[in-house]
Amino acid sequence: MITKLNAIYQAGIPYDFECRQTIASIPGNVDELDLVRVIGIAFDNALEESQSLSEKNGHPEIQAMLYQETTDSLEFEIRNKIVPDKRQHTNLATKGFTTKTGHQGLGLANLQDIEQKYSELDISYNVSDGCFDLYLTIDQEEDE
Template identity: 45%
Template sequence: MNKLNEGSELSIKYSFECEKEIAVLPKNVKLFDLVQIIEIVFDNAIEESEQLEKDQAEIKVMFYQEKAGELEFKILHRCK
């Protein structure tokens, strides 16, 4: 949520979708590692979005878990 707030403070539009609570991560994924990966991807998206005109910058975030132990996430953004 901090990264969404950071983007918002830079006037970057965003959308966030997570239909249900992510309860159980895949067994081979460590929470700390996942948080680091998501943070790096967000930082990249924010950095690229800052290079665009304010009305063109947008970040779309989606977290999805169909069943426990699976996880899908997407962070989409525009770039030059």
């Protein structure tokens, strides 16, 4: 996350990151490399969209949060403004679908593949009010 936040900072994109407590462990059976991939893809998408918005004289902004109420749960959310002329797509996670020129459209499809590996992992996303919002939860208690 530090590398991704540094890339956002170096790009001059305004951002807010909140993590008010130490995250001691990843709950459940979720492989930490899968979690790193999910968070990395989320940050990369937010940065790329923010750079596109900036190029169109928009005002990009990224907000991210990591929260752990108990050792059995973990929440991650990232929200970024999007280019105003982008339409709300229902097929964002379809392999090969992309709104970006020159991309393969694998990011959100990869997230879906990772999500399917773990019953305690849930990834949702939404486009509304000019923003893209990705929300990840790991809740081991629900799996029991």
